[in-house]
Amino acid sequence: MFLIIIWCIIVIRRITKEGDSMGMSKKIKMLMVEKDLTLSELAEKMGTSQPNISNKLKRDNFNEKELNHIAEVLGVKFEANFVLEDGRKI
Numbered sequence: 001m002f003l004i005i006i007w008c009i010i011v012i013r014r015i016t017k018e019g020d021s022m023g024m025s026k027k028i029k030m031l032m033v034e035k036d037l038t039l040s041e042l043a044e045k046m047g048t049s050q051p052n053i054s055n056k057l058k059r060d061n062f063n064e065k066e067l068n069h070i071a072e073v074l075g076v077k078f079e080a081n082f083v084l085e086d087g088r089k090i
Contacts, residue, residue: 004033025060028070035074045073 032042039057043050046069056062062070064080071078081089 023060024062024067025057028057028062031070031074031076037074042070042073046070 032039037045039053040050043053046053056066067078067080083089
């Protein structure tokens with residue numbers, strides 16, 4: 001447990017330095033730690049195989065539909081949009 005907390009602190013510090021340039025795979029891995037979930041458990045919840053999710057994480061290759069599905073099965077909200085100068089979101 002202590003090592004997980006240390007790892008989370010390190011990742012959070014990196015987020016602060018990297019800003020939004022962090023890849024989606026890193027964000028998914030952080031979410032998995034937060035939810036205390038293994039790769040196999042995530043794959044099972046998504047109805048796919050562990051190697052499939054593992055390959056997608058390695059390639060950092062997720063489409064918006066898959067990201068919404070991950071959010072849904074983990075009980076979180078996923079937001080992907082462009083914000084215009086006046087604050088409107090697309």
